[in-house]
Amino acid sequence: MKKALLVCLLLVRVGQAEASKPDLSKRLQPTLFAVTMVMIHDVVNPPAASRFYTYCLLGAHELVAQHQKTIVSPTAFARDFTKPAIETKEPYDYHIAALYCILEAGRLILPSGYMLEEEQKKLLDELKREKYSDPLIQQSVQVGQEVAKKVMAYAATDNYRNLSARTRYRPSKADGFWFPTPPGYIEAIEPHWRIIRPMLIDSCSQFKPAPPVAFSKDTTSAFYKLAYEVYSVGKNLTDNQRFIASYWDCNPFAINTSGHMSIGFKKISPGGHWMNITSIATSKAHLNFDKAVMIHSLVAMTLMDAFISCWDEKYRSSRIRPETVINRSISARWQPLLQTPPFPEYTSGHSVISTAVAEVLTYLIGDNFSFTDNTEVLFDLPERSFDSFRKAAAEAAISRLYGGIHYRDAIENGQTQGRAIGVFIVDKLKSKGVRSTL
Template structure:
């Protein structure tokens, strides 16, 4: 009888532990979203946002990999991430450590990272309410802090801290080249982003896109046709096209002007939108915390490298934006539906990064993975249903034509560039034993 009771007690403890593991996965999406909200507050530009997401998740990923042999460590295929020695002789709850590490890394590396201290306190309160012992939480937190410090130190060596010391970018002279656009006439953002050390690709020049259509003022030229298309599409937008353009706007700091007054509106970045989609998808797939962190970390790293590749081309070709050409040559009063971003046109960033990350998510979670995207609800836009990640990426890409901020070849060639990056990442993961999570 006593053996039976002990056996039942053991079974109950195992079941409780397993249930507790599943409970922890619900904290992943809020942790990543907390990082997003700080970046919105700080008006972090798109390339930099992808970098912050990557480092915030890389420590959590390594913690999981060290404790779950079914998860391939990032050190197996990311040369810049070295194995992290965790100095503890005690067994710790690695899942709590991984969750806390996301917030702790953000606290250390984000400009307003101290804002995440409130989120850390809330996480601990919730963990206590769920039955986790204070000693268990404290030990996990100490591990997370240790790992986050090492990740932050690693991040400090990737070239980011040197950007402010580099020569200020000056637009090239000539009608063919990018020039700051209204209403803010902001100087080019991150002109030296190509110097940032990538995660998954080898170099910033590994995936060069096709050359852009050559600039020409000739009304019979291919370039003029591309420009006229942007102009005519912008003047004849359907309500659906307007909505799609606004839905994928993802401009971290749009400026509205009224007379002499300018008002800034903060929004999520393109990478932030896709990180939220990643969270929606992993939650819908009911992935456990370990796999959820794996998917988030790989999505962030893919986004980061896609921006590095895209920005390498942007400041090499330094192509002029449609708004500038149309105002000079076709219609002085024409304005695009979306505010033109403050950097060169070619290739389309959203086309590159959306296509690349959609290839990764398709590999990990499957094609025809339907989901409801609620990312833009906080910006007073409705939810949107997609049949697959690739469908969402296609819409994100064409939205730039509807918005009047990209020529068609920057979109199409940007998609090809992103697809090449995504396929390269997937092959690298396959070779290193990273399998689909579904």
Template sequence: MRVILVWMLFLSQFAFAEKAKNDIRVHLQPAVFSVTMVMIHDVVNPPAASRFYTYCMLGAYEIVAQNNKEIVSPTTFIQSMEPVKMEFAAGYDYRIAALYAILETGRLILPSGYMLEEDQKKLVIALLRDGHSQKKINEAIAVAQEVSKKIAANAATDGYLKLSTRVRYRPKKGDAYWYPTPPGYIEGIEPHWKTIRPMLIDSCNQFVPKPPVAFSKDSTSEFYKLTYEVYAVGKKMTEKERFIASYWDCNPFAINTSGHMSIGFKKISPGGHWMNITGIVTSKANLDLDRGIMVHALVAATLMDSFISCWDEKYRSSRIRPETVINRYIDPKWQPLLQTPPFPEYTSGHSVISTSVSEVLTYFLGDNFAFRDDTEVIFDLPTRDFRSFRQAAEEAAISRLYGGIHYRDAIENGQVQGKAIAQFIIEKLQKKGVKPLI
């Protein structure tokens, strides 16, 4: 049923684009959604997903910046990104080139990128129906292909390709440290992610949060109180809390067991959820294509840096998950509402990235920017109305306590970490002349 819903939404995105003749902006959200679909297919983990989104958007952003003097080039503030020299026939439609570059970069760097070839064909058909000539489309595609090759080459130097050659991660020994959790007992995801070259921040350890509350088995200790809170919330959860936890689950691959059978369910990543929100709000704000692409690219880069910072702390503290502690010392039969993710607990990833992105979106579109989020409709959940990006981020953060997968200090300190990252990024953008859009 979920597969059918996903493809229905996928087709509707293109149907909507084809109805809006001559308004090229409507092709942006479907292009990004196409990339999301491939990542859902490939079960791309959250940190890696943020990286793929970033590179898919950077080529499009640079094409726009080279053709619109009001848009500040990403090469002025993105680490190790040189201006892309483009020597093509004058008069090519840079907007078409930028859109196509999103798909072309994804085709080159995603594991199943070949799947985007069909989306490229659909985009061309939609553009022809909009009245663009085949000649203009071909000229733009040539630009997109050349730029995407250079973006892919740059991506190959960020450390990602070396991850598989690094020493296999082994959990630390001791009662205080993370250990793989049921039902899959999957080994730690991306333990060396801190080695990835960041986009906007200076280094992986630039925003180290304060240490987590120290582990203790003592029932009077602060750590035990944090653990018991997770346990108590899980035992007496309201329907509203249960819904919020499920809404922000964003687990790319959850395993459901029934007897001896295990069934995997693919879902959108936390970054994918915020990228879709970005598409919704840039459309509602009536931004032109150029600024819509810029905001998507900067949200993606913020996501990428936030995951790098968060993952640096996760594998430094390697803190044990609530499920493990509760099962060992409180209730061996207790289970969290959400499936515990396969990596250490501190800090909360969703808290970090949701806070940082909400601050960046607030910078561009203002506080109290109300929006309706339909991201989770494809996973049988209803639309949600939020009065601001910060409200959505607050809910995403506390959802991890309701879901039983994070202690409160990991959530709150994750929010502090995310806000610090965002403030640094916003100050850098301000210095380079990237201004609010509303």
């Protein structure tokens, strides 16, 4: 009887200790947001941002999987990724190691990654205030550093380093092809991104979309009608359409001109916006640290592959932007509401990546999952509520027409492309045992 009572008391004390232990899942969003802020500082372009998010989260995902059997290791589906051995035999907290691994990977891979050293220090100070022992913290940090280093070795094999060795992209001056647009006339962004190794899909061209409507100067042609729709919508925008376009702008570096002066404005990337939505959703769903890390990692991989697929088509079709067509053939003074991004038009990147991610989040967290997005508050726009991930993605897609930067077929075919990517990824995750978290 006394022995049984002693065991019960011991279990109660252990339970109390676990209950009093801080919930590190609350540290996940600020940790990832710190990475996002460095990307904003560095003006990281959208495809590159998705790659950085993927490698920042990959090690954390693997750490969680090695300690929690319900979490499927990324080695089960991430191309060429092998299990990084953790050599230490000393006790460590894998949650601390995972958080530190995110920051350490960001420190190593981002151009201004050194800025994350302050965030690392803040994390350690917070852990000490929460009464974690110094040996446990130090060992956890060491493991996080060790795994981040191995992830960087893996990242070094994805062809990113070969981008700079490719022939410089020279846009065609022929009718119908993309050419740099005002006000910055910036060179094409990542014209060779198709060579980057995907994480989950088979190849960059696996989800090649239907061909774009053929360019034509004929005012009765299907293409001219597409261009005129962009012009007409842009001239008659409602206040709500203007807001939607601005809300999903997600242009990492827009330029405003006044006379001879140009001012650059840094914003979050499309992928960064969806990563923050993922943080909001996992928090609202009250998912534990392990599941939240896994979902963020899977969303990042989906973003990376969706950008690879989209950029493959962009530089295959190299289609002219609406602004160029409209200024040449309809109205020389017309300007889109949003600044035209510096890369070809077809397909719409936001349409592809938003639709793909929405499919993955719908599977993992649920359909008709309502949430309030506060991502754009940082850029002086109010919070916006959505009834589902798919509805948010649909709004992101149509925002490109309101903004004057995409034709309708690039949006709708981009959604079809993104949906196919998302469904393929969901099927792959199901086959590897990744289940819905709700």
